[in-house]
Amino acid sequence: MTGSAVADLLLAVDGVTVDFDGFKALDNFSLTLQRGETRVVIGPNGAGKSTLCDTIIGRVRATDGRILFRGEDIGRLPEQQIVARGICRKFQAPGVLPNLSVADNLALAARRDRRWWKSFGFGIPVGERAMVEETLDLIGLADRRAVMAGLLAHGEKQWLEIGMVVATGAELLLLDEPTAGMGPAETSRTADLIRDLGADRAVLVIDHDMSFVDQLAASVTVMHQGRFLKQGSVAEVRADPEVAAVYLGHAA
Numbered sequence: 001m002t003g004s005a006v007a008d009l010l011l012a013v014d015g016v017t018v019d020f021d022g023f024k025a026l027d028n029f030s031l032t033l034q035r036g037e038t039r040v041v042i043g044p045n046g047a048g049k050s051t052l053c054d055t056i057i058g059r060v061r062a063t064d065g066r067i068l069f070r071g072e073d074i075g076r077l078p079e080q081q082i083v084a085r086g087i088c089r090k091f092q093a094p095g096v097l098p099n100l101s102v103a104d105n106l107a108l109a110a111r112r113d114r115r116w117w118k119s120f121g122f123g124i125p126v127g128e129r130a131m132v133e134e135t136l137d138l139i140g141l142a143d144r145r146a147v148m149a150g151l152l153a154h155g156e157k158q159w160l161e162i163g164m165v166v167a168t169g170a171e172l173l174l175l176d177e178p179t180a181g182m183g184p185a186e187t188s189r190t191a192d193l194i195r196d197l198g199a200d201r202a203v204l205v206i207d208h209d210m211s212f213v214d215q216l217a218a219s220v221t222v223m224h225q226g227r228f229l230k231q232g233s234v235a236e237v238r239a240d241p242e243v244a245a246v247y248l249g250h251a252a
């Protein structure tokens, strides 16, 4: 590996096993992500995709193996410290605050001082305000900034939540089924948004929707029974008979 490739290595999941009382939800699983890379993780139900995200964010502990973020072993850190290091996860269900405006939801996410209730009434610091403006443009909701988040359409709520992950300043974004419940037009806009998330971050996406995965045009990792099965382009993965047997066969 060249020096710059090492410098750009953001995440290394290295031989991780998660053993739930003898059942291996992850089994010697490895994956690396460079800065600027988007990776989609697919696999049939129970393949271990959520457990992978849970383990990266510190909700589940690896029984074996290491998780390195920017070279630091984060495998034993509590979740808040992992988030403070620059990893943020968006869950499938939207988690926006419905009675706050779009801009205020982003402002909360952008807060460096997490004791936001102490300072929320005293205005938003300049750097955080800039982050809110940047994120509003990125997620295409600038003209909806004053709308209460609870009044947004389903797709808009999902984009706001992706924006909230971005506004934390995280370098590694974990997106769990960002297109859940969306129609084709919203799905396609979500693919555009994720592609736009920028060269400075890394994005790990879990999704079942192959048309969305196609549109993302990102590298795909296929998991099966907690193990790495294949990695390649969507076309390579689609053409792979082993993948067809374990994943596409189930999905059809």
Ligand SMILES: Nc1ncnc2c1ncn2[C@@H]1O[C@H](COP(=O)(O)OP(=O)(O)OP(=O)(O)O)[C@@H](O)[C@H]1O
Binding pocket: 020, 023, 024, 025, 043, 044, 045, 046, 047, 048, 049, 050, 051, 052
């Ligand atoms: N806390 C737990 N205790 C025991 N088994 C668990 C636990 N969490 C997950 N598992 C099991 O580990 C396996 C992997 O689950 P996981 O949710 O990571 O799969 P997944 O690929 O995300 O599946 P899906 O696509 O259905 O969400 C499953 O068989 C699941 O039942």
